[in-house]
Amino acid sequence: MTSHQIALVKESFEKIRPAAQSAGELFYLNLFEMAPQARALFKTPIPEQAGKLMYTLSYVVNHLHTPETIMDDVRRLAIKHHNYGASPGHYEIVGMALLKTLSQGLADIWDNELEEAWKAAYAMVANAMRSASLEHEKLAA
Numbered sequence: 001m002t003s004h005q006i007a008l009v010k011e012s013f014e015k016i017r018p019a020a021q022s023a024g025e026l027f028y029l030n031l032f033e034m035a036p037q038a039r040a041l042f043k044t045p046i047p048e049q050a051g052k053l054m055y056t057l058s059y060v061v062n063h064l065h066t067p068e069t070i071m072d073d074v075r076r077l078a079i080k081h082h083n084y085g086a087s088p089g090h091y092e093i094v095g096m097a098l099l100k101t102l103s104q105g106l107a108d109i110w111d112n113e114l115e116e117a118w119k120a121a122y123a124m125v126a127n128a129m130r131s132a133s134l135e136h137e138k139l140a141a
């Protein structure tokens with residue numbers, strides 16, 4: 001990611017922060033509309049799950065300048081996801097649901113540049129999670 005993209009993601013996330021809980025819940029509505037079959041994987045009540053997601057998103061956004069410092073946490077999260085039944089293909093749908101949610105929550109400032117910045121941020125985390133998950137699978141085999 002460029003420093004400009006990092007700045008765009010950080011600034012726009014500040015606008016979401018006051019409504020983080022409802023943005024998180026909207027994310028799961030979007031996700032289950034796009035991928036109804038994913039609903040069965042979630043056992044935790046959605047309001048609680050939404051809180052966890054937004055907490056993690058905030059943690060990632062706060063560390064975009066130093067992503068290497070959170071890679072151990074990202075890898076741990078990936079292994080949990082492997083056990084939850086999240087497949088590599090799911091990451092693309094989750095990314096689409098996240099972008100849709102952000103485009104709704106940030107409708108007044110949403111443009112191609114902001115979309116590309118968020119795509120880059122999501123790709124960084126999703127790629128790290130996907131490879132950690134595949135690595136974990138290989139070691140377990």
Ligand code: HEM
Nearest residue numbers: 038041042043044052053056084086087090091094125126
């Ligand atoms: C960058 C992408 C993602 C992030 C940041 C993320 C974040 C999280 C967090 C923070 C939790 C809670 C973990 C805990 O309780 O310790 C969680 C749980 C979960 N996530 Fe994700 N997630 C991502 C991608 C995905 C994908 C692609 C799927 C696939 C459908 C998925 C499905 C789940 C499921 C099934 C749970 C467990 C829910 C439960 O406890 O009932 N996540 N996720």
